[in-house]
Amino acid sequence: MNVYECNENQFVENIRRLVDSNNKIIVNRRITLYDDQKYGLSTLPDKEFESYSMIAYRNGYKRTVYAKVPFIDEYHNHLYKENEVLHSSSNLLFPRLFIPYYKVEYSFNIWGNMYLHSFDLLFKSEIKLEKRKIRGNNLLVHVLRFIVPDERIMMLKLPEQVIILDVKKLTRIFE
Numbered sequence: 001m002n003v004y005e006c007n008e009n010q011f012v013e014n015i016r017r018l019v020d021s022n023n024k025i026i027v028n029r030r031i032t033l034y035d036d037q038k039y040g041l042s043t044l045p046d047k048e049f050e051s052y053s054m055i056a057y058r059n060g061y062k063r064t065v066y067a068k069v070p071f072i073d074e075y076h077n078h079l080y081k082e083n084e085v086l087h088s089s090s091n092l093l094f095p096r097l098f099i100p101y102y103k104v105e106y107s108f109n110i111w112g113n114m115y116l117h118s119f120d121l122l123f124k125s126e127i128k129l130e131k132r133k134i135r136g137n138n139l140l141v142h143v144l145r146f147i148v149p150d151e152r153i154m155m156l157k158l159p160e161q162v163i164i165l166d167v168k169k170l171t172r173i174f175e
Contacts, residue, residue: 001109001112001113001114002112002113002114003113003114003116004113004114004115004116005116005117005118006115006116006117007117008117008119008156010117011106011115011116011117011156012156012157012158014115015027015108015158015159015162016159018110019159019161019162023110024161024163025108025110025161025162025163026108026162026163026164026165027106027107027108027158027162027163027164027165028105028106028107028108028164028165028167029104029105029106029154029164029165029166029167030104030105030107030167031102031103031104031105031154031166031167032102032103032105033100033101033102034100034101034102034103034120035076035098035100036098037093037094037095037098038098038101038120039095039098039099039101039120039122040065040086040087040092040095040096040097040098040099041056041058041065041086041087041095041097041099042058042061042062042063042064042065042087042088042089042092042095043061043062043087043092043095044099045061046061051124051125051127052125052127052144053068054068054069054127054142055067055068055069055071055080055127055142055144056068056086056097062089062092063089064085064087064088064089064090065085065086065087065095065097066083066084066085066086067080067081067082067083067084067086068082069082069142070082070141070142071127071141071142071143071144072132072141072142072143072144073097073144074143074144074145074146075100075123075144075145075146076097078097079134080097084096099122099123099125099146100122100123100146101120101121101122101123102120102121102149102154103118103119103120103121104118104119104120104121104154105117105118106118106156117156121149121153121154122149123146123147123148123149124146124147124149125144125145125146125147126144126145126146126147127142127143127144127145128142128143128145129141129142129143130142130143
C-alpha cells in the first residue's frame with residue numbers, strides 16, 4: 001500500500017474531487033496524546049513563549065531556558081527550583097520541561113492507496129499563583145497547568161457527504 005502525506009489543502013481537495021465523481025468517502029480520524037519531549041520551551045516561537053514568561057526566561061530562540069521562580073508543573077507533578085535549567089540549548093532534543101500535545105491524523109484509503117494528513121496540537125499553558133503544602137509548609141507558589149485543546153480545533157472542514165470515523169486513541173506515549 002502506498003501512503004501519500006498531504007497538507008490540509010491537498011487532502012481536502014482530493015476528497016472534494018472524489019465526492020464530485022460520486023464516490024462514497026469514509027475518513028478516519030485518530031487523536032493520540034503524546035508526552036514524549038518533542039516540544040520544549042527553547043524551540044517555541046517568541047510569541048508562544050510569552051505565555052511562559054512569568055515562570056521562565058531565555059535569551060532567544062533555541063537558547064537555554066531557565067526557571068525564573070520556583071514553580072510546580074501540575075501535569076507532570078514536578079517542582080522546579082529557581083534558575084533550574086528547563087531546556088538546554090546544547091541538548092535541544094531532550095527538554096526537562098516539555099509540552100504535551102495531541103497528534104491528529106486524518107486518512108482515507110482508495111484503490112489500495114492511503115492519503116494522510118496529520119498535525120500536532122500543543123496544549124495551552126495556564127500559570128496561577130496558589131497556596132500549596134510543600135515539605136510541610138504552606139507556601140505561595142506558581143503552578144503551571146496544561147489545558148487540553150478544544151475539540152473544534154481538531155476538525156477539518158470537509159464536504160457534508162464525507163463520513164468521519166473518529167478513532168480516539170487517547171493513550172499516553174512515553175519515549
